Amino acid sequence: MHELSIAEAIAHKVRERAAGRLVSAVAIRVGHFRQVVPDALEFSWTMVTDGTGLEGCKLEIEQIPATVSCRDCDSTTTLDIPILVCGSCGGSNVTLLTGEEFLIVSLQIQEV
Ligand SMILES: [Zn+2]
Structure with missing residues (x-):
């Protein structure tokens, strides 16, 4: 499984x-x-952290939409499906602006 x-x-x-x-x-x-x-x-996440030092740690997921900028018609559009085409003119001469993120933004450390 991918998510695992x-x-x-x-x-x-x-x-x-x-x-x-x-x-x-x-x-x-x-x-x-x-x-x-x-x-x-x-x-x-629950499966992986269960029984470890991270048990009970909450995972907050923020999803970033995939946006592309088109070199043909100059528009920036959001993609619903993961195929690199311009949402405006349908061309494939596009650059992916966002959508490939995968990062840990912050950790909340418990005070003892
Ligand atoms: Zn376009």
């Missing part, structure tokens, strides 16, 4: 950054092009 490996990757990075501190929430940003199903990712 993503959840594992996030958990790995969170552990690195937290360096032993208790983390109560993790905020991440995922682009539309990553084809991540938020529900599935949350489920995988």
